[in-house]
Amino acid sequence: xxxxxxxxxxxxxxxxxxxxxxxxxxxxxxxxxxxxxxxxxxxxxxxxxxxxxxxxxxxxxxxxxxxxxxxxxxxxxxxxxxxxxxxxxxx
Numbered sequence: 243x244x245x246x247x248x249x250x251x252x253x254x255x256x257x258x259x260x261x262x263x264x265x266x267x268x269x270x271x272x273x274x275x276x277x278x279x280x281x282x283x284x285x286x287x288x289x290x291x292x293x294x295x296x297x298x299x300x301x302x303x304x305x306x307x308x309x310x311x312x313x314x315x316x317x318x319x320x321x322x323x324x325x326x327x328x329x330x331x332x333x
Contacts, residue, residue, distance in 0.1 A: 247271060247279075247300055250320055254308065255283065263310035270307045271320075273300045 251269070258267060266284035268291075277300045280292040304320040 247304060247320065254306070254316075254318065258308050258310065258316060261314075261316075263308070263314050263316070264312055266311065268307075268309040270309075271300065271304050273302070273304045275301055277301070 255267065255269070259265075266282055268280065268282055270278070270280040272278040275296045275298060277295045277298075278293065279290065279295075279300075282289045282291055302320060302322050306318050306320065308316045308318075
């Protein structure tokens, strides 16, 4: 599932930029088995801030959040290989 997350990540971040969200982004993903990753994503460099992977890695569903520098956030769930459900929290 880690590879599937990487496949989804480019599309997720492109959609955030198209929405006008501002870099750098903080991207966090967690699955029900306790696997988690948190990455700071800037235009020129990505930095892993925290990570822990159980032996089976990230398993679906994977809950994700992207936070930009203005505080805007997008939450989504990767339910499987081709299924992403986006949830935007209104303030």
